[in-house]
Amino acid sequence: MTARILIVDDTPLNLKLLTAKLARDYYIVSTAENGPEALAKAEQENPDLILxxxxxxxxxxFEVCEKLKSDPATANIPVVMVTALTDVTDRVHGLQAGADDFLSKPINDIALMSRVRSLLRMKMIMDEWRLREKTSHQFISPETIAQDIDTDQEAFRVLLLEDDKADEAFIKQTLxxxxxATIxxxxxxxxxxxxxxxxxYDVIISSLDxxxxxxxxxxxxxxSNETTRHIPILMTANELEMDRVAKSLDLGANDYIVRPLDTNExxxxxxxxxxxxxxxxxxxxNYESSMALAMVDPLTGAFNxxxxxxxxxxMLSPTTGIxxxxxxxxxxxxxFKKINDTYGHASGDVALKAVVERVINSVRPSDLVARMGGEEFAILMPETPMPAAHSIADRLRARIADTPIALADEHKTEITVTVSIGCACVQNEQLETxxxxxxxxxxxxxxxxxxxxxKVVCDKASV
Structure with a gap:
């Protein structure tokens, strides 16, 4: 998986060493020597990752990271902070600024490359969903998400896999x-x-050892499980286990925290x-809602x-050939025009929705009900020969005619609505467009x- 990586460091030797390591794995590397240059290049080049x-x-x-994360144009770029600082408060500061991880100098090559691969995988997934949502015209910007979510007030569930009672108690008490949190x-x-x-579960916290x-x-x-594969996994590990931490990231872990565990980190x-x-x-x-809107009639809930x-x-050309x-x-x-003219279009909509609701409740889950336009609907019924279709249509006609519809007016008017139904059928291997x-x-x-x-009328060629 190739990607574009921006390295930001004011020391030319560090830039040269990191560039060589990443280029060896065929990443496309650009560099910046200070914060303002980094911000400009991030916006111009839109890299996939920033070191x-x-x-x-x-x-x-820290300032550069905060500016990157507050700008919608760069907020989704993963940031890994590289530092000689070892104090846990510095890691917390970076995480609060929006960094995705911290790597300490001298950099462990295995830890570096596994973290790069892990973050790039996650970005690729998120980019795909952002693109889908953007094309469905319901894009939500990252800063809106951040404002909407109060992680300290919102209830969430944690699954904790831990056999050390002291660590278990610490994690439970902290969260x-x-x-x-419910743990x-x-x-x-x-x-x-x-x-x-x-x-x-919203998060899985698991001990590596x-x-x-x-x-x-x-x-x-x-x-490997479709229903759980998007749950974040946070590993807890000892500082001497960085090779295994790197392996866990390659296997799908999202993040890790090194012991001794710190409350703020x-x-x-x-x-x-x-x-x-x-x-x-x-x-x-939002994407799934957009897809539903593209398929469903908003007034009646039937397909469009x-x-x-x-x-x-x-349905006419089954893949099985059967x-x-x-x-x-x-x-x-x-x-229907008379209903609109007499009671108004709002009452006409009520009648329309009531009829469709009765139609949907009268057919099988495998049948497809669609609004074709105005007051006309189609029902597609697989594996249904003409005699059965005629019987179903007549029961549906009677059910609609026999039960008055209550309009949403101040008089609570009830009206009787009837429908006419035309049936046609394709029999077995009969060729049909x-x-x-x-x-x-x-x-x-x-x-x-x-x-x-x-009344119900059947097409003569189908009988």
Missing amino acids: LDVMMPDMNG TGTMN DCVDKIADAASMVRTGF LRSEDGLLICPQIR LLARVRNQLKHKRYYERLRK RRYFDAHLPR YKPLAVLMVDIDH PANLLARADAALYEAKQTGRN
């Missing part, structure tokens, strides 16, 4: 004392894998993972004409309207 030195004159790395504790990987499949098991095994257990890392997860969930939810037109050809009966019912509300099938159903509907309404 940012902390100790720089005029504008230090429940400051944040609104479930287990000490076996099998128990964790079972619980995470049945519960709704369990006494009786290899702590690395939790990562593939979580990432633990809180900062958990907050960051929660914000990333909530942002991902918001992107995904566009979705119906895309779905019908697939052709089964397929029925189409065209449904039209009788004298979508246009011809719909034309036959439309012709049957026209006959029903012309010969008295409130």
Whole structure:
């Protein structure tokens, strides 16, 4: 996986060494020697990752990181701070500024490359969801997400895999004392894998050095399951285990914290993972909502004409090559214009929604109900021969006619609504085009309207 990486350091030798290490793995590298240059290049080049030195004159790395994260154009670029500072308060400061990780000098090559790969993987996933949402015209900017989410007040659930009682107690006390966390504790990987499949967890915190098991095994257990693969994993590890930490990142862990555990660092890392997860969930939810809007008629909740037109050809040409009966019912509300003229368009909408609700509740889950336009609807019924389609259509007609619809006016007026239905059917391997099938159903509907309404007419070629 190649990517563009911006290295920011005021020491030319450090720039040269890091550039050589990254270029060896075929990353495209650019450099900046100070904060203002870094900010300008980040906006111009839109790198996939920034390696940012902390100790720089005029504008230090913390200030640069805060400016990057406050600018919508650069807020989504992962930032790894590189520093000779070893105090935990510096790590916390960086995390609070928006950094995704800290690497200490001299840099461990294995830790560097695994962290780079891990962050680039996550960015690629998030970029894909951002692109999907942007094309659906419901883009939410990162700063909006950050403002919406109060990680200290919002309730969240943690699954803690830990067999050291002191660490377990520390993590529970830290998270429940400051944040609104519910924590479930287990000490076996099998128990964790079972619980995470049945519960709704926001973060998994797992020890890398369990006494009786290899702590690395939790990562593939979580990432291989479709329902759990997006839950953030935060590993706890000893400082001498950096090779195993690097391996955990390659296996899917999102972050790690080194023992002895620090209260503020633990809180900062958990907050960051929660914000990333909530942002991902918001992107995904908005995209799925947009897709639903593209398929569903907003007034009635039935599918729209566009979705119906895309779905019908697939039903007529099954991928299995096995052709089964397929029925189409065209449904039209009788004298609908008179309802609008007499009671108003708002009451007409109420009648429209009530009819569609009865239609949807009267057919099978496998049947497709779509609003074709105005007061006309289509029902697509797979594996339904004409006799069954006619019987279903007549029951539907009677159900609509026999139950008055209450309008939402001040008089609570009730009206009787009837429908006319035209049926057409494709039998077995009979060759049929979508246009011809719909034309036959439309012709049957026209006959029903012309010969008295409130009736069902079947296409003669289908009988």
